[in-house]
Amino acid sequence: MNTNKNLPGAPGTLPVLLSHASASGRQRGRAAPWILGVVVLAVAAGGWWWWKGRGAEGAAGGPASAASGPAGAGGPGAGGAGRGGRFAANRVQPVSVMPARLQDIRHTAAAIGTISASNTAVVRAQVSGVLQQIHFTEGQQVQAGQTLAQIDPRAFQAALGQAEGQLARDKATLDNARIDLTRYQDLLAKDAIARQQVDTQQATVNQLIGTVKADQAAVDSARLQVTYSRVQAPISGRVGLKQADIGNVVQTGDTNGIVSITQTRPIALTFAVPSALLPQVSAGLKGKTPMTVEAWSRDGKTRLATGKLATADNAIDIATDTIKLKALFPNDDDALYPNQSVSVKLQLATEQNRLAVPAAAVLRGSQGFYVYVVGADNAVSTRVVQTGAVDGDWMAVDGKIEPGDRVVIDGVDRLREGAKVEVIAADPKQRAGANAAPRRARGASAPGGAASGARGEGRRASGVGAGAGN
Numbered sequence: 001m002n003t004n005k006n007l008p009g010a011p012g013t014l015p016v017l018l019s020h021a022s023a024s025g026r027q028r029g030r031a032a033p034w035i036l037g038v039v040v041l042a043v044a045a046g047g048w049w050w051w052k053g054r055g056a057e058g059a060a061g062g063p064a065s066a067a068s069g070p071a072g073a074g075g076p077g078a079g080g081a082g083r084g085g086r087f088a089a090n091r092v093q094p095v096s097v098m099p100a101r102l103q104d105i106r107h108t109a110a111a112i113g114t115i116s117a118s119n120t121a122v123v124r125a126q127v128s129g130v131l132q133q134i135h136f137t138e139g140q141q142v143q144a145g146q147t148l149a150q151i152d153p154r155a156f157q158a159a160l161g162q163a164e165g166q167l168a169r170d171k172a173t174l175d176n177a178r179i180d181l182t183r184y185q186d187l188l189a190k191d192a193i194a195r196q197q198v199d200t201q202q203a204t205v206n207q208l209i210g211t212v213k214a215d216q217a218a219v220d221s222a223r224l225q226v227t228y229s230r231v232q233a234p235i236s237g238r239v240g241l242k243q244a245d246i247g248n249v250v251q252t253g254d255t256n257g258i259v260s261i262t263q264t265r266p267i268a269l270t271f272a273v274p275s276a277l278l279p280q281v282s283a284g285l286k287g288k289t290p291m292t293v294e295a296w297s298r299d300g301k302t303r304l305a306t307g308k309l310a311t312a313d314n315a316i317d318i319a320t321d322t323i324k325l326k327a328l329f330p331n332d333d334d335a336l337y338p339n340q341s342v343s344v345k346l347q348l349a350t351e352q353n354r355l356a357v358p359a360a361a362v363l364r365g366s367q368g369f370y371v372y373v374v375g376a377d378n379a380v381s382t383r384v385v386q387t388g389a390v391d392g393d394w395m396a397v398d399g400k401i402e403p404g405d406r407v408v409i410d411g412v413d414r415l416r417e418g419a420k421v422e423v424i425a426a427d428p429k430q431r432a433g434a435n436a437a438p439r440r441a442r443g444a445s446a447p448g449g450a451a452s453g454a455r456g457e458g459r460r461a462s463g464v465g466a467g468a469g470n
Helices: 011-074 081-090 154-189 195-228 275-286 451-469
Strands: 093-099 101-123 129-134 147-151 230-232 237-239 259-274 292-296 303-312 322-329 341-358 363-365 368-374 380-391 394-399 406-410 421-423
Touching: 093 368, 101 237, 101 380, 101 394, 154 195, 195 230, 259 275, 259 303, 259 341, 275 303, 275 322, 275 341, 292 322, 341 380, 341 406, 368 394
Parallel strands: 093 421
Antiparallel strands: 093 406, 101 259, 101 341, 129 147, 147 230, 237 259, 259 322, 292 303, 292 341, 303 322, 341 394, 363 368, 368 380, 368 406, 380 394
16 A cells, blocks of 8 residues: 655646646636726826825915915924025015104193083973974074973963953053042142042042052063963073873973973083192193093093183192193084083193104114114114104103114014015905905806806916015
8 A cells, every 4th residue: 555645745736736836826827907907097096196285285386385484494403494494584574564754743631521511401391281393303403592392371371361350450540530530639739638538539549559550560471470381491502301191290390390401512521630730820820721631432542522721629629640631622513412521621721733653653672662664665664763652552762763764564574684575455355465355265157158267267376475475
């Protein structure tokens, strides 16, 4: 028995091995095209993915690289950091400028004040009765003596008629008594009657004269009640909201009355300033030209009115070390209301033809206050200045600045001595491209054209942006 027939080295095993090898070769031959096809597809997909990623990166590469420049310069250790920092430092910076100029600079004192009416009156009924008519519109300006309302006058007219009738009757009695007195005097001259009778008649006449005077007073009083039934404005001013409606019975003792009137033309402003300013205030009150007072909104952005200083209080408030002042405003446009709180600017003095720059241009550093001045070559230089009074948005300065020098008011963050700048408009609405049409979204159809054309324009714009960024 041959025990080695299944061993690899046995002669009988060679045909079997050859047959297995040929079968495996045929199988590999059939599988090779499929494997090659899968590899080719994978390589093509990877190439398409790489090409797409590179295109998207190129489209956004301009802004991204530009934005990463300063970050790379400030970041730790990257090889291109130094190059990015030098590029950002040498870049032309956009700035806004305004020229220095000569102007009058006002010295002012700021305060908070309260508007108050020159006069205030509550219009109450002087007779009781039914309110029949209202002759004013809430909020309107009225004149003194103008009729505001009408109370039912019939009861007062009846009382007036009764008083007038009594007066007429007593006048007739007086006239008759006077005729009798004249007759008695003639008879006394002829010694036809006794003197006592004449004296009695004279007393009767005098008594009737008193009665007639009382009747006349009663008539005047009744006529006054009729007049009081017409409610009139006691002062000129602005009426408020009505406190009684037509048909209500108004009384003379009503607390709120019918309406209130505030005299707002002119209107007063009361405010307080430090007592240290009292010498300047006193000099201004004694001068020929009244001191100017401006009323501004509480946020200081809107000037409401301009008036004149009228007077000062007679004592200093020791609790606050301030002196109260009062100013008057014409208020023809009714911009000021009683009890309104406003910001106050009291003009103390004025510097004539003072060199001034916008307050936004003045910076503070280790060397003190300074400004950036843009030269004719669009390079900036630092000028140290001494600051003075501030008048609105302008500040008085002293230094090596001439009228007309362009000082930087916006964009100073990355400036340094000798840096090149590009001057742009201070108002963003006036800058180049501010009114350009907004960019259309990807895929949107352009007017009169296909969406693919819009996408083509977008790719070209992206290419320009990428080139500029790099």
